[in-house]
Amino acid sequence: MERISFYDQIARNKRKSIVLMFCIFLIFVLLGFLISLAFSKEYFFVVMAVAIVFSLSYIMFTYYYSDKIALMSVRAFPASRTQHKQYYDIVEGLCLASGLPMPKLYIMKSPQINAFATGRNPENAVVCVTTGALEKLNKQELEGVLAHELGHIANYDIRFMTLAVVMVGIISIVSEIFLRSLWLGGSEGEKKNVLFLLLGILFAILAPLFAMLVQLAISRKREFTADATAVKFTRSPTGLINALKKIKHDVPMHVNKAVAPLFMSDPFRKISGLFSTHPPIDERIKALSRM
Amino acid sequence: MLWLWIVIGVVAFVLLIAIFYFNRFVVLERRVENSLAQIDVQLKKRADLIPNLIETVKGYARHERRIMEEVARARKEMLKAGDIAAKVKASNQLEKALGKLFAIAENYPQLKANENFLQLQQELSAIEDKIAYARQYYNDSIMAYNILCTKFPGVAFAKLYGKKEKAFLKIPEVEKKVPKVSFE
Numbered sequence: 421m422e423r424i425s426f427y428d429q430i431a432r433n434k435r436k437s438i439v440l441m442f443c444i445f446l447i448f449v450l451l452g453f454l455i456s457l458a459f460s461k462e463y464f465f466v467v468m469a470v471a472i473v474f475s476l477s478y479i480m481f482t483y484y485y486s487d488k489i490a491l492m493s494v495r496a497f498p499a500s501r502t503q504h505k506q507y508y509d510i511v512e513g514l515c516l517a518s519g520l521p522m523p524k525l526y527i528m529k530s531p532q533i534n535a536f537a538t539g540r541n542p543e544n545a546v547v548c549v550t551t552g553a554l555e556k557l558n559k560q561e562l563e564g565v566l567a568h569e570l571g572h573i574a575n576y577d578i579r580f581m582t583l584a585v586v587m588v589g590i591i592s593i594v595s596e597i598f599l600r601s602l603w604l605g606g607s608e609g610e611k612k613n614v615l616f617l618l619l620g621i622l623f624a625i626l627a628p629l630f631a632m633l634v635q636l637a638i639s640r641k642r643e644f645t646a647d648a649t650a651v652k653f654t655r656s657p658t659g660l661i662n663a664l665k666k667i668k669h670d671v672p673m674h675v676n677k678a679v680a681p682l683f684m685s686d687p688f689r690k691i692s693g694l695f696s697t698h699p700p701i702d703e704r705i706k707a708l709s710r711m
Numbered sequence: 712m713l714w715l716w717i718v719i720g721v722v723a724f725v726l727l728i729a730i731f732y733f734n735r736f737v738v739l740e741r742r743v744e745n746s747l748a749q750i751d752v753q754l755k756k757r758a759d760l761i762p763n764l765i766e767t768v769k770g771y772a773r774h775e776r777r778i779m780e781e782v783a784r785a786r787k788e789m790l791k792a793g794d795i796a797a798k799v800k801a802s803n804q805l806e807k808a809l810g811k812l813f814a815i816a817e818n819y820p821q822l823k824a825n826e827n828f829l830q831l832q833q834e835l836s837a838i839e840d841k842i843a844y845a846r847q848y849y850n851d852s853i854m855a856y857n858i859l860c861t862k863f864p865g866v867a868f869a870k871l872y873g874k875k876e877k878a879f880l881k882i883p884e885v886e887k888k889v890p891k892v893s894f895e
Binding site for chain 1 (some may be wrong): 742744746749753833840841843844845847848849852875
């Protein structure tokens with residue numbers, strides 16, 4: 421089997437996070453530029469200054485609060501040590517195996533077997549599982565799933581994925597609002613303004629598309645790497661394989677489309693294709709069986 | 712003048728690498744120590760639960776004296792053990808004795824239904840998992856350290872700093888099969 425270098429993966433994730441933040445910054449500044457041209461020339465510097473300050477504070481905010489936004493969007497609540505003892509015990513054991521600090525544990529209400537990890541680094545990480553996963557999986561399977569999530573934490577996938585989901589998710593919303601405001605208040609008839617209006621509209625249409633593409637690009641390979649990391653922690657692929665087999669025949673779940681890539685398996689249970697957010701489960705099982 | 716700068720550059724480069732390797736050694740050594748301490752913590756947690764367990768079992772299965780003595784003896788042995796290798800070895804003995812105890816408990820429905828007993832059983836099996844994981848991490852840490860010590864250029868710096876390869880914990884894993892229990 422091809423050896424996966426985890427250090428490379430970590431470095432790549434950190435690098436990509438920075439590139440992503442820079443891209444977001446540029447997109448906001450570009451947006452501000454387009455807006456300033458579409459409205460009036462006198463306010464150019466004011467609009468640009470506002471755009472820069474806004475984008476910087478936006479990036480700061482999402483960097484530190486993206487995990488909370490992600491948790492809020494699925495209405496997750498903290499797991500209690502007494503009620504979910506097995507959940508705590510397994511994660512504590514896996515933290516011993518991996519040398520990772522203990523993440524905060526959350527639960528979200530859903531009958532579907534699924535889980536995700538989020539946060540900006542291993543010291544500020546969160547693991548969240550569905551109530552379905554806690555009910556339907558046995559201990560070994562749950563261990564496999566949680567090891568997979570800790571794999572995302574160890575490989576710094578959580579930083580890049582959460583940033584991408586939250587930053588890009590909000591961009592698509594913002595550009596939608598921008599688009600709508602243009603439809604409602606387009607009364608001035610200057611030729612130059614019309615050009616930029618059209619540009620603005622084009623941009624607003626492209627932004628969600630771009631957002632979708634970024635989402636699609638992020639998780640596919642990462643899932644394989646996290647699976648491999650999980651096996652490194654548990655020393656056996658059996659638990660994760662059995663969990664994936666159960667997941668394959670599971671019910672679909674309704675979550676915000678933007679957060680779907682965070683989950684360990686596609687929440688919508690779509691048939692895999694070019695636009696799927698996750699690799700096909702069969703392929704993952706095949707890769708795991710070879711370990 | 713130019714060659715002087717080249718010499719300074721090379722010296723600075725070598726110095727930087729030497730510092731990097733020194734820090735690598737320190738980090739990995741710390742990790743080995745820390746993972747060893749984690750095993751110790753879990754072993755101690757297990758030992759602390761045993762008296763409570765024996766008390767509970769006594770209430771329902773008073774005449775299973777032999778097995779309870781075996782558990783208590785194994786626990787004492789473990790607490791007495793000096794170094795970690797002896798501790799883990801004694802702990803394996805304890806784990807075996809506990810396995811027998813829980814197998815015997817199957818014959819006492821009232822004991823099996825006891826809230827306290829169930830909790831202890833769950834806790835002990837969780838600790839067993841954690842000990843296994845802590846040992847795994849300990850071995851991983853030692854392996855990372857040893858690789859640094861033996862691979863080039865780490866091997867040169869290992870000599871320079873007087874670092875030597877560390878030995879793995881050489882204790883056989885506890886057999887995972889169910890212990891045999893005889894009833895006479």
